[in-house]
Amino acid sequence: MDELLSVSVGGAFTSGNHPVKVEDIDSLSQKIEETDVFLRKKGRDDAEGFGWINLPYQNLTEIIETGRWLSKFDTIVQIGIGGSALGNRMLVNALLPPFYNELETPLRKGPRFYLLENSDPVTATAMLDRLDLSKTVFVVVSKSGSTTETIAHFLWTWQRAKENLGTKAPEHFLVITDSRRGSLRKFVRARGCRSLEIPESVGGRYSVLSSVGLATAAALGIDIERLLQGAREIDQRLVMRNYLWENPAWVLAGLNVLHARAGRNMSVMMPYGDCLSAFAEWFAQLWGESLGKNGLGTTPVRALGAIDQHSQLQLYMEGPDDKFITIIDVKNRPYFKLPDNIDDDALKYFEFLFGKTMGELLSVEARSTTSALIKAGKPVVYLSIPEVSERYIGALVFFYEYLTALVGLLMDVNPFDQPGVEQGKRYIYSLMGRQGFEEYIGEVEQYFGKCRNIEIIL
Amino acid sequence: MDELLSVSVGGAFTSGNHPVKVEDIDSLSQKIEETDVFLRKKGRDDAEGFGWINLPYQNLTEIIETGRWLSKFDTIVQIGIGGSALGNRMLVNALLPPFYNELETPLRKGPRFYLLENSDPVTATAMLDRLDLSKTVFVVVSKSGSTTETIAHFLWTWQRAKENLGTKAPEHFLVITDSRRGSLRKFVRARGCRSLEIPESVGGRYSVLSSVGLATAAALGIDIERLLQGAREIDQRLVMRNYLWENPAWVLAGLNVLHARAGRNMSVMMPYGDCLSAFAEWFAQLWGESLGKNGLGTTPVRALGAIDQHSQLQLYMEGPDDKFITIIDVKNRPYFKLPDNIDDDALKYFEFLFGKTMGELLSVEARSTTSALIKAGKPVVYLSIPEVSERYIGALVFFYEYLTALVGLLMDVNPFDQPGVEQGKRYIYSLMGRQGFEEYIGEVEQYFGKCRNIEIIL
Known part of the structure; x- marks a missing residue:
């Protein structure tokens, strides 16, 4: 062996x-x-969080078929952050040639591939300038369907697509999210755009061998069966x-x-x-x-x-x-x-x-x-x-x-949760004016105020 | 203010x-x-290692003039590692638009810019395939003139340039190194190619505001005076x-x-x-x-x-x-x-x-x-x-x-030296067969042998 x-x-x-x-x-x-x-x-029980252990045995038919569809576009933009981006970045880095997006089409066998990850206006505006929307597909990835950075990018790309492509806009979106829950799933149902599921028992950071990592990988010519x-x-x-x-x-x-x-x-x-x-x-x-x-x-x-x-x-x-x-x-x-x-x-x-x-x-x-x-x-x-x-x-x-x-x-910790990020999310929601989070405004001002209490300007 | x-x-x-x-x-x-x-x-004494503190007051004439020369090429490839690359990467990342190398020439105001940093054959071969040598300039940066990774890249690029450009090859190289010492300085003298100096009192990791960081920055349209x-x-x-x-x-x-x-x-x-x-x-x-x-x-x-x-x-x-x-x-x-x-x-x-x-x-x-x-x-x-x-x-x-x-x-440490990297360098030289380092072969085999002593193959 x-x-x-x-x-x-x-x-x-x-x-x-x-x-x-x-x-x-x-x-x-x-x-x-x-x-x-x-x-x-x-x-074996496919318990919550443990589902990644079964991913090597999944049926790839739907993902491969979706990958084939994605590969017909000139450019794939995956919108996702954390576990909805890092695995893709890792696969592309390891298995595609260096300078991949810069290669001319005979050398580059699949579409160009970009990640819209950070909530960064510089990256977003530069991306916007580059896209020929009629030849671009957006792959929106969020298990919960409510990741703020991902939704922010989704909102502007969706708006642009509607303005430029009219009723054809949904044909330029693939949504990868929970099979039942969340606003992105609701959007898929309402708009009838393509979607793939993230298995319920698989968490974001263990999801690279699910649809999250594999759909775009397949489109780019990576052999996902291997x-x-x-x-x-x-x-x-x-x-x-x-x-x-x-x-x-x-x-x-x-x-x-x-x-x-x-x-x-x-x-x-x-x-x-x-x-x-x-x-x-x-x-x-x-x-x-x-x-x-x-x-x-x-x-x-x-x-x-x-x-x-x-x-x-x-x-x-x-x-x-x-x-x-x-x-x-x-x-x-x-x-x-x-x-x-x-x-x-x-x-x-x-x-x-x-x-x-x-x-x-x-x-x-x-x-x-x-x-x-x-x-x-x-x-x-x-x-x-x-x-x-x-x-x-x-x-x-x-x-x-x-x-x-x-x-x-x-170590006796739960390797599949991340309760510690909730505090920051509540503060973000409160400062961005989201309904139901008003109560945290005072708290974030208190802690940030403590920080600013000793401020030295140079 | x-x-x-x-x-x-x-x-x-x-x-x-x-x-x-x-x-x-x-x-x-x-x-x-x-x-x-x-x-x-x-x-004030310009003591060894402390020279960075005076860099903001340097005369930029020669660097700006060199930058202007560099900017006439289509592509700049800087060959350097550690302090001879990280500062450049930082300036380009901060001050040029995202996707810079992918932009078409009206949007991209200067040459394309690449760093050949790692001793990686995948990157090197991909780079080689991309270069039109007649429109490329190589900027070779090493203060000591003996950094192994940098020299390895220098050797193959120099060889290719000679094969393709003949006697014009030196016109496609800028060497940034110590003013007097080292093999790269010797090369500059022998070949008469362009060069800039790294001030003797400035160490690699403090060198971004010297010729190391500024020459290519100027060529790319970054305002180095600002x-x-x-x-x-x-x-x-x-x-x-x-x-x-x-x-x-x-x-x-x-x-x-x-x-x-x-x-x-x-x-x-x-x-x-x-x-x-x-x-x-x-x-x-x-x-x-x-x-x-x-x-x-x-x-x-x-x-x-x-x-x-x-x-x-x-x-x-x-x-x-x-x-x-x-x-x-x-x-x-x-x-x-x-x-x-x-x-x-x-x-x-x-x-x-x-x-x-x-x-x-x-x-x-x-x-x-x-x-x-x-x-x-x-x-x-x-x-x-x-x-x-x-x-x-x-x-x-x-x-x-x-x-x-x-x-x-x-902390009472010398912030300007790096004695701890010498051990690894001696081992590299010995394993690569460099004369004078034979004595270390046994030592590296001993320590690596200790590591391999418990090897589990899966």
Whole structure:
């Protein structure tokens, strides 16, 4: 059986202050096993929040058919934020060529793809100037159907579409939302535009392998069947690994819990390769929002190799021992050879690079950074995947969802809710004048007033 | 005198566990003043590392002239990493329109601009396919002239240029490096191509207001005189503020030191607005590499409002009290109004957004998040700038350089070196077969072997 990923954890056990030892994980073994049984049981029941575990087995017919429809437009604009955007960004970054939107049509096999994510007037006006509405489709994604930023973008794009396309406007919208509830579903019913469902048991940050991530991916030529195949394969292998030291998700879950207990309150994710930079962003939401509650949770720190060797590595090497670091490497990278020889005296100094490949350099950097961190006594895991393609990305995504859920359950937090964001939402509603939220105006003014109490103008 | 920035710190004083109180800063007052005197003195001496403090007063003639030359090409590719790229990315992100490279020439007033930063074969091959070498200029930036990733990209671009342009190849290269030392300077002398100097007393991460950041900025139509004017203005105002509570850099320096001592080992930078996302990246290098040494230094956490309300805010609100958070807001944002009324029953639910502007929403979100964090007892600073334009970005950049240096000196670390990255470099050289580094092969194999000692393949 060929490999989907490999995880080297020998450097994660440290002996200095606040050590984490092999036997510490062994002592967690039973709890991890029980937690895994619980997770699997909840998954089989399709319990609220646990639905992502069944996504690899979903029927893709409707999504593929919708993707085919989307692919006939020149431009796809996905309107969504958080879990309704990060997974898409991650897939596009990993599986489409760099500079994708800038490529001419023969090289670019699908429509251009943009995300309207932030409630930013600069981005919105720039987007508006670019769109030929008659050739554009908007994919509006919000599970609740009430995400403020998403609705704001939806309102202006819908208004423009009506002005420009008249009764054809609904033909330029795909809505991805809850199957029954929410205002967007109401809109779909009233206007008869296309829609897809987000399964009820799947939360936003675990939704990339649902319609949320897959519909536009399919339209852009990403092989979503292979994505799910990779996820299925790793799921099935994980099920078979019933001994702690054979199961990388179990070992990593244990390590994360132990390093958090030992006071390492950051989890650094540092993939090597531009095409995985958005993977670290996607992971940051998954990890931060799933685990950050009840005063617990380690903070995800997004990094990118080799770039952050020239930015964050100094701190990781010589700063406080407060991080648990994961380096992600890729075994097979595209072949790109540096010149064999440059007949130039001034460049003789660099002859050690002559004839080497760029991919070799990048992986050497990943291994060197891992080694240097281990020498410095910092705990580090080295994870590698065979290559960046649908199958392995599908596997990696599922692996990290599994790991995150497992860590949350081990920490006794609910990895599928996010109660902490409600306070800010109430304040936003009150300041924007939404009916029913007037009572919060005084409160937000009180706290913001406290902040402004000491204001220094320069 | 109109405002350059304002800093509200009332929410930075907390009363729970590990409090930081107003009187704690007062007790640091004398040390801060003395440190400031030291910093100014070193700046006047143009001491090693301190040169950035004089950059606002530099003569721009040569840089502007070079920028004019660069602007005649269709495409500028800057080859650099870390401090030789992040500042450029930040300026372009803040001061050029979104989707800049995709704009057609009447809308895009300068050349296309790309950064070749990472040693990534995917990016390199995609770049190679895109370039019309006869209309492209490469700007190679490395102070030492020996940065591995930069040299790797330089080697292949130089080789291609020679093959395609023959003796004209040097006319397509600008080298920005040390005035005397290093192989790139040797190359400049041998080939007679254009070059600019990086002042000897200016380190990479403090170099954005030198030739490193300004040459390409000028070529792209960014008003670099206004940038420096903003930096000069804020410098001159800071000099005049000799009382602690009038000087926002002093107060923030004190707060950072105190929150670090109180165990808050992360410094979150969360600007609101897409055009400031790279500012947080730039800050992360400045902060992390300047302060992360001797077992000290808080970890910079890059965030983006409002997007991270849907990703990291849950953790900031309900996770551990281990962060000191800065929210950056912008007072004047472009006018972009949402529809006044949408005559659609299904959308009635969203009427609180009708007729509002997107910029209003974004700033309401910044204030709401600030208030919610204060209610949750998390320390937060609210910083605002009047608008995103050259003058205020120049001021903000200088302000954060000043603050970072001050915090480093207060912590008794050297904010201008990065000794911790040398270990990794030696390992890279040894694995890439560079002469003189053979002795490290065994060492890197030993540490990487330790890591691989427990390898789990899935």
